[in-house]
Amino acid sequence: MPIQLTNICRWRLYDYFDGHSQLRVNDTYHRYQVLMTRLNILRSYQSASSGATRSVTNTMLVWDTGASIGLTPFRSDFIDYLPLDGVTVKDIARTNAVLGIGTIMWKLPTTKGHAVFIPAVAYHMPDCDIHLFSPQSYFNLHGGDATVTACSVEMRLPDTHVVDIPFDPTVNLPVIHCPQPTLEEQDKFGPHLLSSVVANTLNVTGLAKPICCKTVADVTNNNLTGPQRELIQWHSKLCINMHHVQELMRDRHYKIPNSDDLVLPPILFTKNATARSCSVPRCLACGLSTQKLRSPNVKTSRAKPAKDGILKFNQYEPGDKVFTDQFVVHTPGRHLDGYGREGPERSFHGGTLYSDAASNLVYVECQTSLGAGETVMGKERFEQMCWNLAGVTIKN
Numbered sequence: 001m002p003i004q005l006t007n008i009c010r011w012r013l014y015d016y017f018d019g020h021s022q023l024r025v026n027d028t029y030h031r032y033q034v035l036m037t038r039l040n041i042l043r044s045y046q047s048a049s050s051g052a053t054r055s056v057t058n059t060m061l062v063w064d065t066g067a068s069i070g071l072t073p074f075r076s077d078f079i080d081y082l083p084l085d086g087v088t089v090k091d092i093a094r095t096n097a098v099l100g101i102g103t104i105m106w107k108l109p110t111t112k113g114h115a116v117f118i119p120a121v122a123y124h125m126p127d128c129d130i131h132l133f134s135p136q137s138y139f140n141l142h143g144g145d146a147t148v149t150a151c152s153v154e155m156r157l158p159d160t161h162v163v164d165i166p167f168d169p170t171v172n173l174p175v176i177h178c179p180q181p182t183l184e185e186q187d188k189f190g191p192h193l194l195s196s197v198v199a200n201t202l203n204v205t206g207l208a209k210p211i212c213c214k215t216v217a218d219v220t221n222n223n224l225t226g227p228q229r230e231l232i233q234w235h236s237k238l239c240i241n242m243h244h245v246q247e248l249m250r251d252r253h254y255k256i257p258n259s260d261d262l263v264l265p266p267i268l269f270t271k272n273a274t275a276r277s278c279s280v281p282r283c284l285a286c287g288l289s290t291q292k293l294r295s296p297n298v299k300t301s302r303a304k305p306a307k308d309g310i311l312k313f314n315q316y317e318p319g320d321k322v323f324t325d326q327f328v329v330h331t332p333g334r335h336l337d338g339y340g341r342e343g344p345e346r347s348f349h350g351g352t353l354y355s356d357a358a359s360n361l362v363y364v365e366c367q368t369s370l371g372a373g374e375t376v377m378g379k380e381r382f383e384q385m386c387w388n389l390a391g392v393t394i395k396n
C-alpha cells in the first residue's frame with residue numbers, strides 16, 4: 001500500500017490547528033496559506049516517493065515543534081507502553097483513536113559520526129503515517145536546546161552531543177530518515193533509558209490536561225443538595241459558621257415599641273430558596289478545628305514480678321503442661337497447598353496457638369473455622385508432631 005499522503009497532510013493540519021483557541025482570525029488565515037503551501041510540498045514529496053510502502057523502517061521522523069507530544073503508528077517502537085482507553089485526537093477530517101502512550105527510543109546520528117539514543121514520549125496512533133518528535137517536550141524533560149538555521153536544525157543534547165538534522169529539500173522539514181533502533185539495540189539500551197524517564201518523574205497525567213482538584217462543593221458531589229452546596233460555598237467564602245450564614249439569608253425582623261415590626265430584606269440573596277433552612281452539611285475544616293481531646297476509660301495493668309511464670313511453676317518436663325489459645329484473623333489467608341483459589345470462605349480465618357510450659361515450644365495450627373471439629377483435629381496434629389519430633393506425650 002503506498003503512503004497515504006492525505007494522512008500526512010492531516011497530521012500537519014492537526015498540528016497547525018492544535019492551538020486554535022489562541023489564534024487570531026487574520027493569524028489563522030496567514031497560517032492557513034502557509035499550511036496549504038506545505039501541503040502541496042508534501043504532496044509532491046509523496047508523488048516523488050510513490051511506490052514505497054509504509055513500514056517501520058521507511059517511516060520518517062519529523063522534528064516538529066508544532067507537536068505537543070510525539071506520535072508513532074507502530075507499537076514496536078515503544079520500549080515501555082501504557083494502553084489508553086477512550087483517548088482520541090481530533091483533526092479536521094475525523095477523530096483518531098489513541099491506543100496507548102509510552103516511551104520511544106530514537107536513534108539519532110551525531111556530528112561526531114556515531115549514533116545516540118534518546119527517549120521520547122509519544123502516543124501510539126495506528127492511523128498516522130509519520131513519526132513526530134516533539135523537541136520541546138524532550139527539552140522540558142531532559143534539557144538541551146536547538147538552533148534552526150537555513151539548511152538544518154542543530155540539536156544540542158544535554159550531554160553535549162550535537163545532532164544535525166538537515167531539512168529535507170522535498171518537504172522543507174527537518175527529517176530523520178531512519179530513526180528506528182534495531183531490536184537488539186532496543187533490548188540493550190532501552191532499560192537504561194527507562195530509568196532516566198523514571199528519574200525525570202514522568203507521569204502520564206502530567207502529559208494530559210492539568211488536574212484541577214475538586215472541592216466538596218463541586219456540582220458532581222452527589223452527597224450535597226443544591227441548597228446545601230450554596231450554603232457551603234457561602235461558608236467557605238465568608239468563613240463564618242453555617243448557622244450564622246443561614247441567618248444572613250433570612251428576612252430580618254426588628255421589634256419597634258408602639259409600632260409594627262420592621263422587616264428588612266436578607267443580607268445574602270440566594271439562588272436556592274431553601275438554603276436558609278436546609279440541614280447544615282459537615283465541613284472538614286470546621287470539624288477539624290472543633291476537635292477535642294478525649295480520654296476514654298483506659299486501664300493500665302502491670303505484671304507483679306512475684307507472680308511471673310506462676311502457671312509454669314513445677315512443670316519440669318516437656319509435655320507436662322501445654323497452654324493453648326485461639327486467635328481470629330479477619331483477612332482470609334491462603335492455604336499452604338493448592339493455588340490460592342479456594343475463595344474467602346474456605347481460606348484460613350484464624351487458628352490455635354500451643355505453648356509448652358517447660359520447653360517454651362510454640363506451635364501454630366491455622367484453621368478455616370474455629371469450631372470444635374477442626375480444633376480437635378489440630379490438637380491431634382500437634383500431639384503427633386510432639387511425639388514424632390521429640391518422643392514427648394502431652395499430659396495436660
Ligand SMILES: [Zn+2]
Nearest residue numbers: 283284285286
Ligand atoms: Zn467550615
